[in-house]
Amino acid sequence: MTVETRFSDGVLTVRKEFAKPIDVVFDAWIDAAKTTHWWGCADTTQVVSEIETKAGGKYCHTMTITNVGDHTINGSLVEFDPPRKLVYSMPASEFAPAMLVSVAFGETATGTVVTLTQSEIPDPMKDVIGAGWTASFNRLDAYFQGQRRAA
Numbered sequence: 342m343t344v345e346t347r348f349s350d351g352v353l354t355v356r357k358e359f360a361k362p363i364d365v366v367f368d369a370w371i372d373a374a375k376t377t378h379w380w381g382c383a384d385t386t387q388v389v390s391e392i393e394t395k396a397g398g399k400y401c402h403t404m405t406i407t408n409v410g411d412h413t414i415n416g417s418l419v420e421f422d423p424p425r426k427l428v429y430s431m432p433a434s435e436f437a438p439a440m441l442v443s444v445a446f447g448e449t450a451t452g453t454v455v456t457l458t459q460s461e462i463p464d465p466m467k468d469v470i471g472a473g474w475t476a477s478f479n480r481l482d483a484y485f486q487g488q489r490r491a492a
Contacts, residue, residue, distance in 0.1 A: 344478045348467045355457040355474045358449060361485050366453040367424035367446050369481060379480040382406060382473040397420045400429060437466055 342359040373390035389403040401415040420428035431440040
């Protein structure tokens with residue numbers, strides 16, 4: 342299944358089905374040792390992650406991006422409901438306003454469907470953020486297929 346993306350009124354929705362059980366897919370989102378294999382845009386060469394797996398816990402993903410350098414995304418987990426849902430905040434930065442990301446995990450007959458919703462995206466950033474999530478979802482699929490390893 343390909344990555345489906347929609348953008349409307351400042352809200353990005355990204356959806357993809359993975360041929361893995363829900364607990365495996367959820368764990369890939371919250372285990373910092375696993376996010377290093379797939380997190381980031383297409384030009385990400387390395388990721389260092391820290392994740393406190395509880396409501397109110399902090400997270401930090403530092404991506405090394407070709408021709409950009411290091412880019413850090415951090416915030417806190419607003420909702421932590423394994424293996425069904427993650428909601429986390431992304432505080433305002435020089436590049437974007439504060440945003441909220443909700444990730445829902447649902448079981449299907451052949452695996453797990455992940456639906457990500459990110460709100461408050463400024464129109465000029467929709468393509469960059471959409472491309473980043475599309476790449477991350479594709480990288481996660483490649484990781485599950487054994488095609489990605491940490492740098």
